[in-house]
Structures are given as C-alpha cells and as structure tokens.
Amino acid sequence: MADTASPPRQPRWRRRAQARPEEILDAALSEFTARGFDAARMEDIAKRAGLSKAAIYLYFPSKVAVLKALIEAKVSPLARQAQALAAAGAGDPLGALRTIAAVAAHLLQNAELIAVPRLVIGLSGRFPEIAEYYRTHVVEIARAALSSLIEAASAQGAIRNANKDAVVRAFIGPLIFEALWTHVLQGESALRDPEKMIEHHFDVLLKGLEVRA
Amino acid sequence: MADTASPPRQPRWRRRAQARPEEILDAALSEFTARGFDAARMEDIAKRAGLSKAAIYLYFPSKVAVLKALIEAKVSPLARQAQALAAAGAGDPLGALRTIAAVAAHLLQNAELIAVPRLVIGLSGRFPEIAEYYRTHVVEIARAALSSLIEAASAQGAIRNANKDAVVRAFIGPLIFEALWTHVLQGESALRDPEKMIEHHFDVLLKGLEVRA
DNA sequence: TGCTATTAACTGACCGGTCAGTTATATAAT
DNA sequence: ATTATATAACTGACCGGTCAGTTAATAGCA
Numbered sequence: 001m002a003d004t005a006s007p008p009r010q011p012r013w014r015r016r017a018q019a020r021p022e023e024i025l026d027a028a029l030s031e032f033t034a035r036g037f038d039a040a041r042m043e044d045i046a047k048r049a050g051l052s053k054a055a056i057y058l059y060f061p062s063k064v065a066v067l068k069a070l071i072e073a074k075v076s077p078l079a080r081q082a083q084a085l086a087a088a089g090a091g092d093p094l095g096a097l098r099t100i101a102a103v104a105a106h107l108l109q110n111a112e113l114i115a116v117p118r119l120v121i122g123l124s125g126r127f128p129e130i131a132e133y134y135r136t137h138v139v140e141i142a143r144a145a146l147s148s149l150i151e152a153a154s155a156q157g158a159i160r161n162a163n164k165d166a167v168v169r170a171f172i173g174p175l176i177f178e179a180l181w182t183h184v185l186q187g188e189s190a191l192r193d194p195e196k197m198i199e200h201h202f203d204v205l206l207k208g209l210e211v212r213a
Numbered sequence: 214m215a216d217t218a219s220p221p222r223q224p225r226w227r228r229r230a231q232a233r234p235e236e237i238l239d240a241a242l243s244e245f246t247a248r249g250f251d252a253a254r255m256e257d258i259a260k261r262a263g264l265s266k267a268a269i270y271l272y273f274p275s276k277v278a279v280l281k282a283l284i285e286a287k288v289s290p291l292a293r294q295a296q297a298l299a300a301a302g303a304g305d306p307l308g309a310l311r312t313i314a315a316v317a318a319h320l321l322q323n324a325e326l327i328a329v330p331r332l333v334i335g336l337s338g339r340f341p342e343i344a345e346y347y348r349t350h351v352v353e354i355a356r357a358a359l360s361s362l363i364e365a366a367s368a369q370g371a372i373r374n375a376n377k378d379a380v381v382r383a384f385i386g387p388l389i390f391e392a393l394w395t396h397v398l399q400g401e402s403a404l405r406d407p408e409k410m411i412e413h414h415f416d417v418l419l420k421g422l423e424v425r426a
Numbered sequence: 427t428g429c430t431a432t433t434a435a436c437t438g439a440c441c442g443g444t445c446a447g448t449t450a451t452a453t454a455a456t
Numbered sequence: 457a458t459t460a461t462a463t464a465a466c467t468g469a470c471c472g473g474t475c476a477g478t479t480a481a482t483a484g485c486a
Contacts, residue, residue, distance in 0.1 A: 015435050015480055036339055038251030042472065052437050057473070122335025124397045126249055135398040159422040165403060166387070166413035167422065173386030174379070176393070184337045185348040190378060200379035208421025209372040209380065228454060228461050255446065265463045267448080276446065 013051070021059050023049045025070045033115035037067060037123055064127065067119070071133065074116050079141040086145035093153035097146070097171065098202060105194035108179045118184065143168055159206075174201055226264070234272050236262045238283045246328035250280060250336055277340065280332070284343060285350075287329050292354040299358035306366035310359070310384065311415060318407035321392045331397070356381055372419075387414055 027049035031040040042063060046053040060066045082100070089096020107113055117134070124131035146168050153159045178197070182189035190197040240262035244253040255276060259266040273279045298316070302309020320326055330347070337344035359381050366372045391410070395402035403410040 011480060013436060013479080017435065020435090034338055036251070036335060038249070039339060041470090051435095053472085054438080054474075055436055058435070063472070118334055118338075121331055121393070121397050122249060124399075125247060125331075126252060128399065131398050135394075135400055139394070139398060139400070157424060160420075160424050162417055162420075162422060163413040166410070166417050169387035169390050169403075169414070170383065170417045173388070173390035174382035175386070176390050177382050177386035180334070180389070181352070184334050185344050185352060186337075186341065187348055187352070190382075197379070200376040201382070204375055204379050204383045204421070205417075206421050206423045207373075207375075208417070208419050208423075209375065210419045210421070211370060211373045212425075224454065226453080226462055230461065233461095254444090266446085267464080268462055270447070271461070 020049070020051065020055070021069070022073075024051075024056055024059060024066065025073055028066050028070050029074065029112065029115060032067070032070070032119055033112060037063075037119060067123075068130065068133070071116055071120070071130065072137075075134065075138050079138050082142045082145045086149050089149065090152055093149040093156070094158045097149050097153070098198070100146070100149075101171070101175070101198050101201060102194065104175055105191060105198050108175060108182070109191050109194065111183050114179050114183050142172075146171060170205060233262075233264065233268070234282070235286075237264075237269055237272060237279065238286055241279050241283050242287065242325065242328060245280070245283070245332055246325060250276075250332060280336075281343065281346075284329055284333070284346065288347065288351050292351050295355045295358045299362050302362060303365055306362040306369070307371045310362050310366070311411070313359075313362075314384070314388070314411050314414060315407065317388055318404065318411050321388060321395070322404050322407065324396050327392050327396050355385075359384060383418060 024045065027045045028040070030048060031045045034040075042056060043053050045066070046056055049056075056066070060069060085096060085100050085103070089099065120130060120134045147164055150159070150164055150167050150171075154161055178190055181187045182191050190200075237258065240258045241253070243261060244258045247253075255269060256266050258279070259269055262269075269279070273282060295313070298309060298313050302312065333343060333347045360377055363372070363377055363380050363384075367374055391403055394400045395404050403413075
C-alpha cells in the first residue's frame with residue numbers, strides 16, 4: 001500500500017557490462033594495495049566496485065586472473081610511455097635521460113603507482129608467470145629504451161664510454177631505492193622535492209665522486 | 214605380542230626446548246620464501262622443523278609472531294655486520310666502501326638472503342610495525358654506516374663533496390636493483406660475476422659519465 | 427505506442443575446502 | 457610423582473567459487 005503510487009523508482013542495479021571490467025580492476029588495485037593479494041577479499045573488491053561478488057566472475061574467471069589483468073592494464077601504458085620518451089629524445093639523448101628521470105621522480109611520489117611492482121615482488125615466488133610478464137613487458141622494455149639512449153649519448157660524444165648495463169643500473173637503481181624507502185619503509189623521503197633529487201642524482205651520475213685535478 | 218621383546222626402542226619424540234625456536238624459524242623462512250606469508254601453512258612449517266603444528270604454539274603465540282621473530286633473528290646480524298665493516302674501515306673509507314660493495318654483491322647471489330626483505334615489501338601495507346622495524350633496525354643503520362664512510366672519505370679528500378644522501382643512493386641503489394632483477398624477475402644476472410659488476414659499479418660511481426677534458 | 431518474449435546482466439544464498447589456533451591426552455625427563 | 461614437552465584430533469571461522477533464480481534492457485510484434 002505504502003508506495004504503490006511512486007512509479008519512477010530507480011532500478012536496484014543497472015546493466016553496465018561495458019564499464020565493469022575497468023571498475024573491477026580499479027577496486028582490485030585498491031584492495032590489493034591495502035591488504036596484499038591473499039588478504040584481499042573478492043567480496044570487498046566487489047563492494048568497492050559497486051556490484052556483487054558473483055558478478056566479478058562474469059568478467060574474470062578467478063582471483064589470479066583479476067590480478068593478471070590488473071597488471072597488464074596498469075603496466076603496459078608505462079612501458080609504452082618509456083619507449084615513446086626514448087624515441088622522441090634520440091636527438092638529445094642526455095636531455096631525454098634527464099627528462100625521463102624527472103618524470104619518473106614525479107610519478108614515484110604516487111603510492112598507488114608502485115603498488116603493482118610491490119605485488120609482483122611479493123608474488124613472484126608463487127606465480128612465476130607474473131614475474132616473467134613483468135620482466136618482459138615492463139622492465140626489459142624500459143631497460144632497452146634507456147640502453148638505446150645511453151648508446152646514442154655515447155656515440156655522439158655526450159658521455160664517455162662505460163659499461164652500458166652498469167650505467168643503466170646507476171640510472172635506475174637510486175630511483176627504485178628511494179621509492180622503496182619512501183613507500184615501503186615509510187622513511188622521510190627525498191621524493192618530496194623531485195627536482196632537487198634529480199639534480200643531485202645527475203650531479204653524481206655525471207661528475208662521479210673522484211676529485212678532479 | 215610381536216615386539217614386546219625389543220626394549221631399546223627409541224622414543225617417539227624428544228624434549229628439545231632449547232633447540233626448537235631456531236629450527237622453527239629456519240623452517241618458517243623456507244616456507245615463507247617459497248609460498249609467501251599467507252600461503253605458507255603452519256602445518257608445513259612444523260613438518261619441516263620436525264615437530265607438530267601444536268608444538269609451534271608452545272614457542273610462538275601466533276603465525277605473525279613467528280614472522281616477526283624471524284625477521285628479528287635474520288636481520289640483526291646484518292645490521293651489526295654493516296656497522297662493524299664501517300667502523301673497521303674508518304681509516305681507509307673508500308677502500309671500506311669497495312669492500313662492503315664486494316661483500317654485498319657476493320651475498321646478494323644467495324636467494325634466501327633477500328627473502329626477508331621481499332617478505333617485508335609484500336607485508337608492509339598490512340603490518341606497518343614490521344616495515345618500521347626493518348627500517349630502524351636495518352636500513353637506517355646501514356645508511357648511517359655508509360654515510361659515515363662517505364663523510365670520512367670526503368673529509369680526507371678521497372672523494373669530492375657531493376650530496377651525501379644522493380651518494381648513498383648511488384651506492385646502494387644499483388645493487389638493490391640488480392638483486393630484484395635477478396631474484397624476483399629471474400633475469401639474466403650480472404651478479405654471476407660479482408667482481409666485474411663491482412668494478413663497473415665503481416667505475417661509474419667514481420668517474421661519472423662526463424667526458425673529461 | 428504499448429504489450430510480450432527473450433536474453434544479458436546481476437544477485438543472494440550457499441557449499442566445499444582450508445587452515446590458524448585449541449584441547450585433551452600422552453610421553454619423556456627429573 | 458610431578459612437570460615440561462609433545463602430539464593427534466578437533467573446532468570455528470573464513471573465503472573462493474558456484475548456482476538457481478531475479479531483474480533490467482531490448483527486440484519483435486500487434
């Protein structure tokens with residue numbers, strides 16, 4: 001009797017097959033980030049994404065499948081971006097390296113961004129395919145991009161000859177370290193001032209520690 | 214009737230309260246390393262340690278407690294070692310840094326050694342105390358040790374003046390990166406030849422990339 | 427322009443299995 | 457005889473995944 005006279009009720013739910021997958025992945029990222037893969041509950045992911053747990057299984061066959069899709073979705077863009085930056089900067093490789101470092105330093109401020117690699121680190125033992133995917137689709141691509149820039153810089157005399165892999169490590173390593181220090185260990189972070197950090201980074205990287213004559 | 218006539222039976226189990234805790238921690242490290250914290254089963258840890266699951270609870274109140282004890286047990290020695298090396302090398306700071314890097318490069322070949330930090334990375338979100346413990350008891354101590362060496366080197370003119378934090382990052386970062394690349398991503402590793410890797414590392418670190426006049 | 431049939435999208439309730447932790451009991455050591 | 461050390465058996469809760477059934481959207485038809 002009460003509300004028989006209110007026809008324009010809004011439906012209890014809507015069909016939005018198009019938008020669901022991405023929403024699910026976003027929700028999953030949040031939950032995985034906060035609790036880790038195992039402790040994250042499908043029920044909570046569903047709630048956050050605004051549908052029922054069962055509905056998730058209309059889009060993904062399993063929890064691991066959600067994780068894989070998540071990694072693929074969040075990771076490929078980064079790899080492509082790195083390649084693009086490297087390609088665009090072939091003319092001025094040293095400048096491109098500096099730009100990439102600056103961009104990276106800015107991005108690394110964002111905690112959600114390093115959530116994926118953290119998941120990968122934690123799960124690489126149990127799901128080697130995930131580690132492999134991350135290596136081949138992200139890190140190897142970034143390494144290749146950097147390598148090509150370094151080679152170009154060396155070829156045109158902008159930097160001296162040195163072992164390429166060592167240079168790549170010297171370029172990336174400190175950034176990774178600071179990201180871990182900041183987001184994993186909650187340490188006081190140099191990332192708060194990315195420009196200054198990159199300035200110092202390049203000062204050491206270019207000039208080295210030796211006392212010049 | 215059968216074997217009533219064999220008195221020298223060995224007992225079904227022995228009381229070894231003294232030795233148990235460490236054995237449990239070793240077993241836990243193996244299981245945690247292989248499967249991660251959540252997927253590791255107390256039952257399996259017990260089996261590996263050679264006792265029953267219930268017996269573990271005579272020594273540790275919970276699974277997390279085992280993890281914490283494990284981290285504390287495996288981590289303090291490292292911190293002490295880093296401090297010792299730094300103290301011993303105060304006279305020749307640059308040499309000490311090289312030694313530390315060489316030792317580190319050797320140690321990093323061992324997969325079990327980086328298992329603990331990997332656990333910390335994976336669990337830092339859910340158990341911040343663990344991350345904090347690791348920061349204060351390991352990384353900050355290692356950083357301090359390195360910092361003092363760098364300061365000493367700078368003071369006695371062995372290296373030029375540069376931002377100390379940046380130098381620490383430039384020193385540690387590449388090693389961390391290579392360890393992750395090797396043990397997490399299963400990549401082809403420069404750690405196979407630690408001497409050469411350190412040689413390249415120091416070549417870049419000391420001389421930098423700039424073309425000298 | 428409504429009514430009906432059909433399908434895609436979605437849900438609530440449930441099941442089977444797992445596992446951290448507990449309890450009742452037994453055995454070694456003293 | 458007593459106590460510390462150990463186990464086997466058990467419990468309670470949780471959670472990934474499933475399924476029978478419901479609802480929203482849409483296409484066909486009058």
